Amino acid sequence: MSFVTGLKCVFCGARYPARTVMTCPKCGVTGILDVEYDYAAVKRRLTRRALAARPDPGQWRWRELLPIGERARLPALAVGGSPLRPAAALARRLGLGTLLLKDDGRNPSASLKDRASAVGAVKAVEAHRRVIACASTGNAASSLAGMAAAMGLKAIIFVPERAPEPKLAQLLIFGATVLRVRGGYDQAWELCQRACERWGWYNRNCAVNPYLVEGKKTVSLEIGEQLGWEVPDWVAVSVGDGCTIAGTWKGFRELRLLGLTRRTPKLLGVQAEGAAPVTAAFRSGEPLRPVEPRTMADSIAVGVPRNWKKAVDAVRESGGTMINVSDEEIREAMRATGALAGVFAEPAAAAGVAGLARAAREGVVPRRAVTLAVITGNGLKDTRSALEAAPRPIEVPPDLDAVAAVVER
Amino acid sequence: MSFVTGLKCVFCGARYPARTVMTCPKCGVTGILDVEYDYAAVKRRLTRRALAARPDPGQWRWRELLPIGERARLPALAVGGSPLRPAAALARRLGLGTLLLKDDGRNPSASLKDRASAVGAVKAVEAHRRVIACASTGNAASSLAGMAAAMGLKAIIFVPERAPEPKLAQLLIFGATVLRVRGGYDQAWELCQRACERWGWYNRNCAVNPYLVEGKKTVSLEIGEQLGWEVPDWVAVSVGDGCTIAGTWKGFRELRLLGLTRRTPKLLGVQAEGAAPVTAAFRSGEPLRPVEPRTMADSIAVGVPRNWKKAVDAVRESGGTMINVSDEEIREAMRATGALAGVFAEPAAAAGVAGLARAAREGVVPRRAVTLAVITGNGLKDTRSALEAAPRPIEVPPDLDAVAAVVER
Numbered sequence: 001m002s003f004v005t006g007l008k009c010v011f012c013g014a015r016y017p018a019r020t021v022m023t024c025p026k027c028g029v030t031g032i033l034d035v036e037y038d039y040a041a042v043k044r045r046l047t048r049r050a051l052a053a054r055p056d057p058g059q060w061r062w063r064e065l066l067p068i069g070e071r072a073r074l075p076a077l078a079v080g081g082s083p084l085r086p087a088a089a090l091a092r093r094l095g096l097g098t099l100l101l102k103d104d105g106r107n108p109s110a111s112l113k114d115r116a117s118a119v120g121a122v123k124a125v126e127a128h129r130r131v132i133a134c135a136s137t138g139n140a141a142s143s144l145a146g147m148a149a150a151m152g153l154k155a156i157i158f159v160p161e162r163a164p165e166p167k168l169a170q171l172l173i174f175g176a177t178v179l180r181v182r183g184g185y186d187q188a189w190e191l192c193q194r195a196c197e198r199w200g201w202y203n204r205n206c207a208v209n210p211y212l213v214e215g216k217k218t219v220s221l222e223i224g225e226q227l228g229w230e231v232p233d234w235v236a237v238s239v240g241d242g243c244t245i246a247g248t249w250k251g252f253r254e255l256r257l258l259g260l261t262r263r264t265p266k267l268l269g270v271q272a273e274g275a276a277p278v279t280a281a282f283r284s285g286e287p288l289r290p291v292e293p294r295t296m297a298d299s300i301a302v303g304v305p306r307n308w309k310k311a312v313d314a315v316r317e318s319g320g321t322m323i324n325v326s327d328e329e330i331r332e333a334m335r336a337t338g339a340l341a342g343v344f345a346e347p348a349a350a351a352g353v354a355g356l357a358r359a360a361r362e363g364v365v366p367r368r369a370v371t372l373a374v375i376t377g378n379g380l381k382d383t384r385s386a387l388e389a390a391p392r393p394i395e396v397p398p399d400l401d402a403v404a405a406v407v408e409r
Numbered sequence: 410m411s412f413v414t415g416l417k418c419v420f421c422g423a424r425y426p427a428r429t430v431m432t433c434p435k436c437g438v439t440g441i442l443d444v445e446y447d448y449a450a451v452k453r454r455l456t457r458r459a460l461a462a463r464p465d466p467g468q469w470r471w472r473e474l475l476p477i478g479e480r481a482r483l484p485a486l487a488v489g490g491s492p493l494r495p496a497a498a499l500a501r502r503l504g505l506g507t508l509l510l511k512d513d514g515r516n517p518s519a520s521l522k523d524r525a526s527a528v529g530a531v532k533a534v535e536a537h538r539r540v541i542a543c544a545s546t547g548n549a550a551s552s553l554a555g556m557a558a559a560m561g562l563k564a565i566i567f568v569p570e571r572a573p574e575p576k577l578a579q580l581l582i583f584g585a586t587v588l589r590v591r592g593g594y595d596q597a598w599e600l601c602q603r604a605c606e607r608w609g610w611y612n613r614n615c616a617v618n619p620y621l622v623e624g625k626k627t628v629s630l631e632i633g634e635q636l637g638w639e640v641p642d643w644v645a646v647s648v649g650d651g652c653t654i655a656g657t658w659k660g661f662r663e664l665r666l667l668g669l670t671r672r673t674p675k676l677l678g679v680q681a682e683g684a685a686p687v688t689a690a691f692r693s694g695e696p697l698r699p700v701e702p703r704t705m706a707d708s709i710a711v712g713v714p715r716n717w718k719k720a721v722d723a724v725r726e727s728g729g730t731m732i733n734v735s736d737e738e739i740r741e742a743m744r745a746t747g748a749l750a751g752v753f754a755e756p757a758a759a760a761g762v763a764g765l766a767r768a769a770r771e772g773v774v775p776r777r778a779v780t781l782a783v784i785t786g787n788g789l790k791d792t793r794s795a796l797e798a799a800p801r802p803i804e805v806p807p808d809l810d811a812v813a814a815v816v817e818r
Contacts, residue, residue, distance in 0.1 A: 057466070077751050078492035078515075085485040086799035089561060106487070106515060108751065110789060152498060156816070159802065166575075169792035172799035175748025179812060180802040187807040195812050339584025342486050342559030343515065376769030380519060380789040383578035393568065393589040398596040402586060403604050407565070 003042050004067045007033040007210055007361045010310055018067070022208055022277075030191070031209035032307060034250075051225060057081030059115055059218040065254060066218075067211045068122050076151040077108040080218050084226040087341040089333040094336065094357040098370040100232060101343055101353075102223055105378030108168060111139035111299075111346075112219060112244060112376040117204065119215035121147040130154055134190035134204035137163040137185065137336035138299050139377050144204050145174035147150050150238065156201065158188040164386070167298075173250040184268040186304065190205045208297075208306075214378030220251025220373060224261045231261050233369040234320065234359070236268040238351040238376060239278050240300030242311030245269050248374065266320035267309060268357030268365070274299045278308045279322040282315060287392070294345060296385050299348035321364060325354040331389035332381065333357065343385070344379035352376070412451050414477045415584065416442040416619055421717055427476070430743040431617055432650040439601070441716060443617035443659075452667045460634060466490030467525055468627035474663060475627075479557045481531050484559040485515040486526040493781075500780075503745065503766040509641060509787045510762075511632055512752055514787030518555040518579060520548035520708075520755075521628060521653060521785045526613065530556040530792045533611035538646065543613035544601035544642050546572040546594065547708050548786050553596055553613050554583035556720035565610065567597040575793070578708075578795050585665040595713065607745040615717075622656040628783060630661025633670045642671050643729065644776040645677040645769070647785060648687050649709030651720030654678050657783065658723030675729035675780070677774070678720060679764030687714055691721045705736045705794050708786060710756035730773060734763040740798035742766065753788035753795070762784070 007016045009031045010022035016024075016033070023032025042064045054061045059080030063070065091099035096271045106111035108179045117140065124132045134144050135158040142205065148155035155176040161183060172178055181188040189205070196203040203209055224231055230250060233307065237245040244268060255261040270281045272295030288308040293301040305311070315322055325333075330347050333354035337345045352373040359365040379386050396402040416425045418433035418440045425433070425442070433440025442749055451473045463470045466487030476743040491513045502507035516523035526549065533541045538767035543553050544567040564585035568577065570592060574663065598614070605612040611620055631639055642662060646654040654676060664670040676776050680688045681704035690697045697717040702710040714720070724731055734742075742763035746754045754762065761782040768774040788795050805811040 010416060075751065076494040076496070082592055083487035085487070087485070104515075108515075110519075110787070146747075146751040146753070149748050156444070165796055166792040168455035168802060169795040169799060170789065172802070173743060173747035173753055173788060173795050174751060175744070177815075178802040179803055179805050179815065181807050183807040191596065191805075191809065191812065192805050194809050194814075198809065198813075199816065227619050298721075335584070338555075342484065342555040342557075342583060344518070344555070344579055344582050354679070378519070379582060380579065380787070380788065383575040383792075386578040386582050387574055390578060391584075393577060393581065394588040394589050396590055398590050398592040398600050400600065400603050400607060403600065404607075406586075407604075407608065 002036045002067060002069050003064050003156050005038050008036055010228040011036050015167060019189055022203065022210065025372060029208060035210055035214055037065065039257055046258060052311050053113040059215065062218050062221050065221065066115030066119060067214050068119065069093060069126065071123050073125055075118055075121060075147055077146065077150045079107060080222060082106045082222070084223060090336055090340040093340055095292050095360045096356060096371050097368045099340060099356065100111040100372040101375055102372060103343055103375045104219060105345065105349065105375050107125040109143040110378035110381055111137040112216065112374065113143040113144055114147065115215035115218055116212035117143040117147040120144065120204040120209060120212050122203070123211050124153055125137045125151055127202060128204040129200070131156060131199070132203040132204055133157070133192055133196055139381065140204070142170035142174065145176035147173035147219050148176065149174045160185045160188045171304065176405040179223055199307045208337060211322070213250065214246025216244055217251030217254065220248050222254060223372065224255040230265060231259050231265045232372040233265060234264045234268050234365050234371045235351040236270055236371065236373045237312055238300050238348045238355045239269045240273050240302040240346065240348065241305045242278055244376060246310035246314045249318055264318060267315045267318040268320055268355055268359055269315045269322040271298055271322065271324050271353050272330065272351060273303045273324045275303060276324045277303065278305055278311050281308055282312045284320040296348035297351050298382065299329055299346060300351060323355045323359055323364065325351055325358055329358065334386065334389045343375060345375045346377040346379045347385050350401050411476060411478050412473050414445045417445055419443050423790045430611065431619065438617060442797070443779055444619055444623055446474065448666055450508060455667060457638065457669060458668050467625065468527065471627050471630050472605065474630065475528060482534055484527055484530060484556050486555065486559045488516060488523050489506045490630060491515045493632060497541065498663065499749040501747055502749055504763060504769045505603055505780050506777045508765065509781040510752055510784055511781060512784045513628060514754065514758065514784050518552040519787035519790055520717050520781065521625065522548040522552040523556065524624035524627050524651050525621035526552040528555040529553065529613040529618065529621050530560045530562060531624045532620050534560055535561055536611060538609070538611040540565055540608070540610040541613055542566070542605055542610040544594070544598040546578055548790065549613070551579040551583065553579035554585035557585065558583045565599040569594045608689060621657065622652050625653055625656025626663065629657050629662060632781065633664040638670050640672060640674045642674060642775050643677050643780045644674045645679055645761040645765045645780065645782045647709050647757045648678045648680050649711040650714045651687055651716035653785060655716055655719035655723045658727055669733065673727060676724045676727040677729050677764055677768055678731040678758050679723045680731065680733050681709055681739065681760060683734045683736065683743030684712060685711045685733045685808040687720050687731050690717055691724060693729040706739055706756035707762050707791065708755060709760060731765045732768055732773065734760055734767055738763040738767065743798045745793065752784060754784045755786040755788045755791050756783040756794050758786050778796060784818055
C-alpha cells in the first residue's frame with residue numbers, strides 16, 4: 001500500500017487524487033504538482049528502529065515516503081545509499097570548519113539523477129507503459145537510459161543538436177533510442193512533450209512528472225540517517241532546473257516532520273554566474289526572467305528553469321540563501337575536491353563546493369558551521385572540462401636525471 | 410594485530426618475514442611474493458556471525474585477511490562493497506542459465522583497482538612514506554591518485570607518451586604529478602622502478618608489491634558473503650597483467666579455507682585475442698612468450714604480463730580455463746550489458762561477459778551453471794570505445810512527423 005494521499009499544485013494550491021494528472025489542469029504545464037503523503041501513517045511505520053532493521057542501504061529503504069506500491073517491481077541496480085564522508089583537508093583549504101561530502105557520483109549511472117529515474121522507471125512499469133522518454137543532454141538522460149535497460153523498458157531520448165558525443169556514449173550503450181533534434185534544448189524538450197502525448201509514452205521530464213523529485217529527496221533522508229539523525233547546519237546544492245534542491249529540501253522537511261531529526265539545515269543554492277536566473281528570482285522576489293546560459297557546468301546551464309519556484313521556496317523556507325560562483329571558482333573547486341578529498345566531481349557538483357567556499361569568505365556561512373556539499377555527479381561524465389581545469393602532465397625523457405630535475409625542484 | 414605470518418616466493422617457494430622485502434631476493438624482480446596468514450587465528454575471529462555484526466559493507470570488513478595493522482589509518486573513501494545483482498535478460502541473450510554481475514565500476518575511482526590502491530596507500534602511510542608511485546596509463550594510476558589524495562599522500566604517476574588525455578583527466582584532477590615519459594609503457598615502468606629505488610617512494614606496481622593483490626581478493630570475499638556463503642559455478646575475470654584473477658582466486662580459496670564457503674568456483678580467465686599471452690601459456694604449459702598487444706580493451710592490452718604465473722596457477726587450481734574473445738565480441742558484450750542490464754562496462758570488463766558468452770557457445774560452461782562476471786571498470790573511463798561500440802543517434806528535425814517516421818517504422 002502506498003501512503004500517497006494526492007497531488008497539490010505548487011502554484012494555485014489545488015489538490016488532485018494521485019494518478020489522475022501530471023500537472024495542474026488549471027495552471028497548465030507550469031503547474032507543477034507536489035506529492036502528499038499520510039505522514040501520520042508513515043510515522044508509525046518509518047521509525048528509526050524499523051529503518052535500522054532494513055539491510056538495503058539504497059533508496060528503497062524509504063519506500064513509505066516514495067510514491068510506489070509495496071509490491072512494485074524495482075530495478076536490479078543499487079540506487080542511492082551513497083557514501084557520506086568528512087573532508088577535513090578540503091575544509092581547511094576552503095576556510096570551512098567542518099565539511100562533509102555526500103558523493104552521489106557513486107550511483108549506477110554516476111549521478112544523483114538515478115534516484116529520480118529509478119522512481120520514474122518504476123512508475124512507468126506500474127502504469128503498464130513500454131516506453132519512457134525524456135529530453136536531456138546529460139545526466140537525466142543517461143540515468144533514464146540505464147534504469148530503463150535494467151527494467152526492460154524502451155527509452156527514447158531527445159537531445160539537442162550540439163550535445164557532445166561523449167555525453168551520448170552512456171545512453172547509447174544503454175540501448176536508448178537517441179533522437180538528435182536539429183535545434184536547441186527547448187526544441188528537444190517541446191518535441192519530447194508532444195511525442196509523449198501522441199504515443200502515450202511515460203514522461204520522465206522532471207519538471208512535468210511530479211514523482212521524480214520524490215526519488216531525489218532520498219539523498220536528504222540518507223544524510224539524516226548517516227549522521228545518526230542529525231543534520232548539517234548548511235547543505236549546498238547546485239541549482240539548474242531547480243528540481244534537485246527542491247527534492248533535497250523535501251527530504252529534510254520530512255525527516256523533521258516524522259520526528260526523525262529535530263531540525264532542518266539551511267540550504268545554500270548555488271548557481272553558475274553565467275546561468276543564474278534562479279538566484280536573481282530569489283533575490284528580487286519577482287517571477288523568473290529567462291537568461292542565455294553561459295557556463296562550463298553544463299548540468300546546471302539552464303536558462304529557463306522550469307522548477308524555479310519550488311527551488312526558491314525551498315531555499316527561503318530553509319532559512320538559507322542563493323549564491324553564484326564563476327567558472328574559475330568551479331574549476332578551482334574541481335581541483336581542490338579531487339586533490340584534497342579524492343573525489344572527482346563534475347563541474348555542476350563542484351559548483352556546490354565552490355559555493356560553500358564563497359559563502360565562507362563572505363561570512364554567509366559561519367566558520368563553526370557543519371557544512372555538506374552534495375556531489376551530484378561524477379567528473380568522469382565530462383573529462384573535457386576536467387582537462388581544462390586540471391594541471392598539465394610533465395613531459396620527460398626516459399631518464400632518471402630528467403625525473404630528478406622535476407621532483408627535486 | 411596483523412595476522413600476516415610472512416611472504417612466500419611464488420617461483421622458488423622461499424619464505425621471508427613480512428616488511429623485509431618486496432620481491433624474492435633470489436629470483437629478482439620476477440620473484441613475486443605471496444602474503445601468508447595465520448589462518449587458524451583468522452578463522453577464530455572472522456566468523457559469519459562476526460561479519461554480520463560489521464556494519465561497513467566495504468573491504469575493510471575483511472581486515473583480518475588484509476596485510477594491515479588493526480589501527481591502520483584508512484582512507485575516507487568507501488572502497489569495495491560493490492553491488493552484486495542478477496542479470497536475467499542478459500543471461501538469456503548470451504545463452505547462459507544464470508548470470509550475476511559484480512559491479513566493481515562502482516568503486517571510488519570507478520574500477521576494481523581501488524581495492525588494491527587502498528591497501529597500497531594504507532601500507533605507504535604505515536611505512537611513513539610521503540610519496541607513492543606507479544607506472545600505468547589507466548585504472549591503477551587513477552585509483553592510486555584518488556587514494557593518495559584521500560590519504561594526504563603525494564602520488565607520482567609515470568605514463569607512456571601515447572596515453573590518451575581523457576584517461577589522464579582523473580589522475581590530474583586528483584592532484585597527482587603526472588610524468589609523461591617519451592616512450593612506451595615498458596620504459597615508463599622501468600623509470601618508475603628506478604625512481605622508487607632512488608627516492609624511496611612507495612611502489613604501487615602490482616606485479617612488484619605483494620600487498621596490493623590482497624586488496625583485490627576482497628571482491629571474492631564479498632561475492633561469497635553476498636550470495637549467503639555460496640559461490641557461483643563459474644566466475645569470469647578478464648586477464649591483463651594477471652594480478653586481478655590471481656587475487657580473485659586467493660579470495661575464493663580463503664573463503665573455503667576458513668570454512669565460510671564449502672567450495673570454490675571455476676575461474677574463466679578471459680583475454681583479448683590480440684593480447685593473449687597468458688592464454689597461450691596456460692594452454693602450452695610453457696613459460697610466457699611476450700606479444701605485441703592489439704586490442705581495444707586497453708586495461709588488458711598487456712604484452713608482457715608480469716603476473717602471468719600467478720594467473721595461470723589460479724585458473725588451473727580452480728579447475729577452470731582460459732578463453733580469448735575478439736574486439737567485436739567485446740563491443741557486442743558492451744552493448745548487451747548496457748542495454749539488457751543497465752551496466753556500462755569498460756571494454757576490459759565487457760571482455761569477461763564476452764568470455765562467458767563464448768564459453769557457453771563452446772559448451773565449456775554448461776547451460777545450467779550459475780555464472781558471474783566481474784565488471785572490473787566503468788565504461789565512463791573510455792567513452793571513445795563506447796562510442797565505437799554503440800549505435801548512432803538518429804538525426805531528426807524538430808517535427809513530430811519526423812519522429813513518427815522513426816518510431817513507427
